[in-house]
Amino acid sequence: MGQRRVLFICTHNAARSQMAEALLRHLSGGRWEAYSGGTAPIRLHPLAVQALREIGIEAAGQQAKSLDIFQGMEFDYVVTLCDEAREECPAWPGAGRQLHWGLPDPAAEPVEAQPEAFRRVRDELKERIGQLLAQEGPGGGNGERRSGRMTRTLLEKELLEIQEEMLVLADMVESAIERSIRALKERDAELARQVIADDLRVNRKRYEIEERCLEIIATQQPMARDLRTIVAVLHIIVDLERMGDHAEGIAKLAIWLADEPPLKPYIDIPRMAEIAISMLKDAIEAFRRRDAEMARSICSRDDEVDALYDQVYRELLTFMLQDPRTIQRATWLTWVAHNLERIADRATNVCERVVYLVEGKIEELNVSKY
Numbered sequence: 001m002g003q004r005r006v007l008f009i010c011t012h013n014a015a016r017s018q019m020a021e022a023l024l025r026h027l028s029g030g031r032w033e034a035y036s037g038g039t040a041p042i043r044l045h046p047l048a049v050q051a052l053r054e055i056g057i058e059a060a061g062q063q064a065k066s067l068d069i070f071q072g073m074e075f076d077y078v079v080t081l082c083d084e085a086r087e088e089c090p091a092w093p094g095a096g097r098q099l100h101w102g103l104p105d106p107a108a109e110p111v112e113a114q115p116e117a118f119r120r121v122r123d124e125l126k127e128r129i130g131q132l133l134a135q136e137g138p139g140g141g142n143g144e145r146r147s148g149r150m151t152r153t154l155l156e157k158e159l160l161e162i163q164e165e166m167l168v169l170a171d172m173v174e175s176a177i178e179r180s181i182r183a184l185k186e187r188d189a190e191l192a193r194q195v196i197a198d199d200l201r202v203n204r205k206r207y208e209i210e211e212r213c214l215e216i217i218a219t220q221q222p223m224a225r226d227l228r229t230i231v232a233v234l235h236i237i238v239d240l241e242r243m244g245d246h247a248e249g250i251a252k253l254a255i256w257l258a259d260e261p262p263l264k265p266y267i268d269i270p271r272m273a274e275i276a277i278s279m280l281k282d283a284i285e286a287f288r289r290r291d292a293e294m295a296r297s298i299c300s301r302d303d304e305v306d307a308l309y310d311q312v313y314r315e316l317l318t319f320m321l322q323d324p325r326t327i328q329r330a331t332w333l334t335w336v337a338h339n340l341e342r343i344a345d346r347a348t349n350v351c352e353r354v355v356y357l358v359e360g361k362i363e364e365l366n367v368s369k370y
Helices: 016-027 046-053 083-088 111-136 143-147 150-186 189-220 224-258 268-289 292-298 301-322 324-359
Strands: 005-009 033-037 075-080 095-100
Touching (some): 046 111, 224 324
Parallel strands (some): 005 033, 005 075, 075 095
16 A cells, blocks of 8 residues: 655755655655645745754754655645645645645744744644545555556655755855854964865765765666656756865864964955855745846856956965965965855856756856956
């Protein structure tokens, strides 16, 4: 008898649908397949994680997902949890049954009332899911209907998993870049050492995802759009891992510079980092949304990073010419800026893979004018 498969939908996929996904997996003991997505996904709300943690469910590793990821999948139940999602998703192809559980947005409450609002939504979802499980039976499922698509079901599940793991890797890399720049600005050698140590985790995660991708290709023989998803993930994780290496390089330079007198206030380098990080965040968001136009628009910011890099380079060169004693520190700062410039370039690469995933064509974005 096959597993029941349920998709929970809410506009932002930040709280209600994510909580429902975690609760169903927990309450069914893993015997039901639970997924969640949004029409305009954002990051998982920390109070949703906290509310679930209070009852022994850990959801911190879940990632917000666009509904586009689930195209072509069949579900026994599709459950909308907010009126906006109900209106935007009036019907879901392949849904055995569509339900609407209208629940208030706990994040819309005043800040001081939000923790209790999240608990109320959690408890309401727990009760409704319990009723659904009791109605169907914990392992329920129409085995006859599902037996003909078990191979497809496994492929869909594995495709979702590699994308979710890629999003986890992106968060790890984003954190590494942010912490490396903070270590530089605050002259915090211990924080820089943590970034360097954590780069091993980034590398391991990249190779784990790569192995999963190759295993899917070898065992599932994916075609067309499914294969494009795998190829896009394979390329993106390489760029993410290299961004992690650039963050590690900045952390090493932060350690060297921590013992040296400051050469100048850090203004342009943090600005470069801010833009590069925003490019990475938005590139991953474009992947989540399957939004090729968003991906194209992100790449124009690479010109800002390049202009700042040229400005930093010229300024540091002036320092070296005026006072040879600054050569070593200025050189190290030039390397920091170069690492940030490369991070922005690799964010552009991610955007190119989003375009490939959505439109099936390889397009070079933000081509150099030189």
